[in-house]
Amino acid sequence: MASPIEHEDSCEQEAAEEPKTPKIRDTPEDIKLEAIANxxxxxxxxxxxxxGDIDGDLYLFSYSCTEGENRExxxxxxxxxxxxxxxxxxxxQKLFSVSKDKAVHILDAEAGKLLTRIPKAHNAPINALLLVDENIVATGDDEGTLKVWDxxxxxxxxxxxxxxDYISDITIDQNKRTLLTASGDGTMGVFNIRRRRFELLSEFQNGDLNSVCIMKRGRKVVCGSGEGKIYIFNWNGFGATSDRFAVQAESVDCIVPxxxxxxxxxxxxxxxxAVSVLPNRVLGSVGQHLGESIEEIARSRDTRFLASCAHxxxxxFWDISSLPDTRVKRPWQQHQPCDENTIV
Structure with missing residues (x-):
């Protein structure tokens, strides 16, 4: 017969050998980097x-809601x-990157191996990148030059x-015809990529234009500014804004539809x-890096997560899975019945 001490040791050993159930989180854990990610x-x-970070290093991570499962x-x-x-x-299959070193790189996304390098793609540091299709790439630099590459x-x-001034962001319409640029000079540029020509600049806005995207089924173009405002242009009315509103923020540095x-x-x-566009309204806070400037945000393929990198x-990672179901009432709809996903 085992002594009480032996029995206690045996129970502790069995308990230690029992596998722990992995903890499932609402979002993946934070990823800590050695330098600031841009x-x-x-x-x-x-x-x-x-x-990609300020030291020029690129990283690839797998992420998971299972605690401890994020991997470099x-x-x-x-x-x-x-x-x-x-x-x-x-x-x-490929990862494209641009850098302050004026180079464009294409890497094998699986292995991290460099496939193509254009070492002096611009005369100034490159700041913006857009993949038009599998062969066509657009880049913008710190001096305001746009290049489109085959x-x-x-x-x-x-x-x-x-x-x-610098080109901060680039986007293109669904037909791959009209390319739009946001710039630190306060204007939005319009380029016809099929005819390979410049078309026009918008009127000057107050502050830098830091970001640009197309919304409302292609009928509106939205730009974020360094003064904390969002500017809205009608499609084919790029010369002047059709609407603008303040987001109650110090700046609007990056936007993701x-x-x-x-x-x-x-x-x-x-x-x-989270911001509604037409009706124009701030819906609330999605997340925060306490007291730290955010460099970029990105949306996951299933619109479940938003990721952000900061100083x-x-x-x-932030859970945004409920945002696509959010409906915002216009002023004349205020007294109509609404469900739990409607914001009035």
Whole structure:
């Protein structure tokens, strides 16, 4: 017969050997980096996130809501200076990046191996990147030059300087015809990519234009500004804004559409806000990096998560799964019945 002490030791050993049930979180855990990340991007079909930091390093992480399951898949130090923007190709097999070192890189997303490098793609540091399709890439630099590249040849077929300051963001319409740029000079640029020509600049806005996106089924263009305002343009009415409103933030540095009418906006004050566009309203806070300026936000492929990177050297994940079901009433609808997902 076992003594009480032996029996107690046996029970403790059995308890120690019992597998612990993994804790499931609402969102993946924060990812801590060694330097500030300027840019992040979600993989188009897998639970993978890419990041580029101020040291020029690129990272690939797998993420999971199971506690302790986030993993670094690889890191790469190909850029000589700060990485400004990363994007996955549509099939997720390649990772594109641009840098302060004026280079465009294309990496094998699976292995992190450098496939293509254009070392002196611009005469100034590159700040903005857009993948038009699997072969066409647009880049914008700190001096306001836009280039559009045919990556099959490694050469640019558009090289235009219409802005007087840095290009902060680039987007394109669904037909891949009209390319739009936001700039630190306070204007939005309009370029016809099919005819390979510049069309017009918008009127000057107060403050830098930091971001641009297309909403309302292609009928509206939205820009975020350094003065904390959102400017709205009608499609084919790019010369002057049709509407504008303050977001009660120090700035609107980056915006990501969640639906045709709702976007998330990040600010230098560290707050990410959900914003309705037409009707124009701040719906509330999605998350916050306390006292730390946010560099970029990105939406996951299933619109379940929003990721953000900030000066605290953290990548954070936020649950935005309820935002697509949110409906915002216009003023004349205030007295109509509403459900729990309606904001009045």
């Amino acid at each position: 840019t992040i991007a979600f993989h188009p079909s897998r639970d993978i996130l890419a990041a 898949l690889w890191s790469s130090g190909h850029h000589l200076k700060s990485c400004r923007k990363v994007l996955f190709s549509a099939d997720g 990556m099959r040849r490694g050469t640019s077929f558009m090289d235009l300087k219409q802005h007087e 969640i639906t045709d009418s709702i976007l998330c906006a990040a600010s230098i004050d560290g707050v990410i806000r 605290d050297q953290l990548i954070k």
